[in-house]
Amino acid sequence: MGSFRTLEMIVIQNISEAVFVGLCRKMGTSKIVAMRRDVMDINEMVNNHIFTSEEGSTMVSGSEREGFRLKGSDWDIMCWPNNHRVIWELSQSQYYNTHRQTLILCDYSDSPPGFTLLYLLSPTMDEDIQRACVRRYNRNYISSSIYRQIICNVSKNHSIQHGPCASGTILTYEFDLAACFVSDFWPTSASSWIDRCHSWPLPYVVDGILKNGCHFVAIGHKLGRHEDHEWRISFSLAEQKLVYSMNHSQFLTYGLLKLFLTEMINNGVGDGDKLLCSYHMKTSVFWVIQQNTIPHWCPQNLLVCFWVCFKLILKWVYDGVCPNFFIPENNMFLSKIHGDKQHQLFIRLYGMYEKGLAFLLQCPSFRTYNIDVLHNPRLSICTDENTLIPEIDFDQKLYHEMQRNNMIRKLDIQRCMKYLHTIEQMIGSPLVTQYQVLKLQELTANVLQQTAFILYMETYTHLNKMSYRVGKMSCYMLKIAAKFGFITDMMYIAMYYYNTLRYIEALSIIGMIKVNLAQPYVMYGYNVDTEMYTEAVGGQSWSTKMRQAVAGDIILNNKIHYINELIPEQQSALQNSFFSLCIPSYILLDMLEILCYRHVDTMSAQTALDNLQALVHNDQGQSIPEIHRNISWQILGICQQVTGNLQAALYSYQQSLRQISFHKIQTATEMRIQGICQFNPSGI
Known part of the structure; x- marks a missing residue:
């Protein structure tokens, strides 16, 4: 009996390791996930630093920001005006210059936990906010439903309303844009969360979360008395920091739950009938980590970690209560999972539970990871992340990530100068990672290229000494940009020469680009000769590889x-x-x-x-x-x-x-x- 038990444990551990390896290849190693986060972080940091208080800030949240790159994942984008701030108590107004910032006060006395009403303490110059105001108790309350509709109508691409968001498409990515307000203060109703943070997250993470406050998204509680006017307290930034603080086994457990949700629980279920969502999966991982239910989050324990989280979700469905991680009094099942729907969902999940971990074999992604282990229970599996992803595969993912995060918001000459000044300050900071330095170099090339053509557009009709000087300056900027960017960035020089009727010079640049692109080691997207690339630039810096061997x-x-x-x-x-x-x-x-x-x-x-x-x-x-x-x-x-x-x-x-x-x-x-x-x- 003892030997059978030992064999069973070995099989579970080996399958766990196989799943860990498979998930690393599907979702990324800890190094790849860190790189994705770094690139997105620095891109957002630069953009938000440039724009004035009137134009507001944006933040990518959700799965993309957390480091996942799963098929079908949306981009969740939050945006808010910088010249409006939400406070929880009137005493907090002392920290603001009310001539420059409009203050909004929370009134959560008559709202369900996790929701609040917002009213203006002073007039606002923002026309959208003015139109969203409703008069109650001699106060101007900002109606979430009206504000949400206004934002949806701003752009043709944002015309589809989805919950608190306007949904649309940027390039190949579907996104949900949530118009928000921001508070620099931690919610009073979430103060109990601070007291729970004994072992996780670490104190410095808690401090960072508290300093960043929270957001308010434009949707009310379906069972609240003021649904059309209430705002939901959003902890997206806090959740992002919590996910960043996970070790890789915890992160992959969360990823496995997301796959299980998609491929098993919600498979074949219409959008309107999907009762569980990714947010519930994430919340279960948060609770399990903080309650210290699992002493060791490691590759050998991955299935056990998954099983504990799954049992917690099953309990929540049985009880009809899913406590919000920050405000436990906010039952996230209250308006959706109850009655017959709750009973049917529990029956489905309990049927899976009764089968034990064997039911995971029906999950397509899981099945591909452990087929070898099932045939050979004592198979030894290497979980060293450094051996899982070859150098060239990492390079492909890095350059792909850089190019998919090269959106620069609207530019003029002044903003171009601000960009370059901001990048110069950041690139020398000891806090900037190696991936972020590379991204800053690519951003430098991008800004220089756009600056050169903006200058050209503004002066090309004037045949005078000034236009000649600007032309030389533009050409110089494009040549500098080519030293920072991909080998194909020389194309901007050729375009400039063509525009200024210097066809022979343009053809000379085109000939140079053709020679570079014809090299057998050049990487374009995921197309590359692995051996030639490794022989030509293997082991060199990513900056060198980008300039010499990567086409974009x-x-x-x-x-x-x-x-x-x-x-x-x-x-x-x-x-x-x-x-x-x-x-x-x-x-x-x-x-x-x-x-x-x-x-x-x-x-x-x-x-x-x-x-x-x-x-x-x-x-x-x-x-x-x-x-x-x-x-x-x-x-x-x-x-x-x-x-x-x-x-x-x-x-x-x-x-x-x-x-x-x-x-x-x-x-x-x-x-x-x-x-x-x-x-x-x-x-x-």
């Missing part, structure tokens, strides 16, 4: 004109609140070569056009990701049109319309098709 897409800010031939596409995208065009480097390179050769060598222009056509027609995703096929067909059509082949151009534009509508350029495509048909109606 070219991002064009749609409010800046880079190439006249692409202005209609940029304007079409802007009309749909799409603020940038992302173009595959190989496509833009061929386009620039065609446009330049048109002025110096028509035969070479035709050769370049043939190359572009072959690339667009035949590429299998190596140089043109699927989401970029519409802009690629569009650019082929533009090049065919400017060289006089209208029939081919019409076909390319029609193909562009058939692709995934990623760049929102349909209006430009239809306009170009109409122009061709009007120009030559009988020949098309």
Whole structure:
């Protein structure tokens, strides 16, 4: 009996280790997760430092910010005005200059735990807030439902209301935008949480959480007396810091619960019938860690950790009570999980519980991790994270993360200078990590490129000494940027030379870029020759790798004109609140070569056009990701049109319309098709 028990423990530990390894590969090692967080943190820190109090701050929260990159994960974005602050007591007003900041006072005397009413202590100049006010008891209360609706109507992309958020799409990512208010003070109703923090989180984490206060999102309690006007207290920033403070086994337990929720509990269930959500999973992990139920969170214990959290969720469903981690009196099941729905959910979960850990074998992700262990119970599994992800795989994830977090908010010359000054201050800070230094270098290149073209737009019509000096300055900035960024960042120099009619110089730069891109070790996205890359730049700094061996897409800010031939596409995208065009480097390179050769060598222009056509027609995703096929067909059509082949151009534009509508350029495509048909109606 004892030996059987020992074998059973060995099997459970081995399966736990196999799951740990599988989750590391699916969700990232602790090093990869830390890198993702660092890149997002520094990007947000720089952006929020630049903008004035009137423009407000933003924060990415939820799974993306926590370090997950799971398929279907939304971006949760919170935004709030910096010139409005929420206080809990009138005495806290002494910390503010009321001439510069509008104060809002909480009134939670008649609201359920975790919710409050907000009323203005003084008039506000913000028109949206003014329109959201309702008069009660001779006070101006800010109605959450009215404010939420106003924010949803601000942009076409934000028109779908989802809970307290406006939902839409940025690039390929679905997002939920929550308009909030912020308080610099910890909620009075959450003071008991401080007293519970004996062993977790550590004191410095608790202090950081308390100093950052909380937020208020625009949604009331469904069973509250003032649902339309109440605001929910949000602890998103505190939760982010708690997740950051987890060890990797705790983080992966949370990840396993998220997978289990998606693949088992909510599989086949309609959105309206999904009673449990990821937030409940996270809350269970918080409670289990703080109550010290599990003494050892480690790879060998991963299934035990999962099982303890699952049993806690099962108990919550049975009791109909899920206590909020910060305000336990706030029962998060109260308005959703009760009656027949509660009973049916408990029956389902208890059926899984009765099967024991074996029911996890039905979870697709879990099944792929432990198949070898099931056939060989005594199989030895290495859980050393340093051996799980090869150097090149980490590099791919790092550069992918940098490029997916390169959104810079609206720029003008003054803000460009602020960006560069802020980056200069941050890059020398001892608190900045190695990943953040790399991201700051890439941001520097990005800002310099946009500054150069903004200066060009403002002076190109003036043929005087000043425009000559600005031109030299712009060109110098682009050359400096090329030393910080990816090897494809030289493309901005070529675009600038083309705009200033220096076609031979542009072609010289294009030739250099072609030579660099032709190297067998170049990494583009996830396409790379592993051996050649490792041989060429393995072991070197990430900055060196980025400059010498990594190609990126070219991002064009749609409010800046880079190439006249692409202005209609940029304007079409802007009309749909799409603020940038992302173009595959190989496509833009061929386009620039065609446009330049048109002025110096028509035969070479035709050769370049043939190359572009072959690339667009035949590429299998190596140089043109699927989401970029519409802009690629569009650019082929533009090049065919400017060289006089209208029939081919019409076909390319029609193909562009058939692709995934990623760049929102349909209006430009239809306009170009109409122009061709009007120009030559009988020949098309």
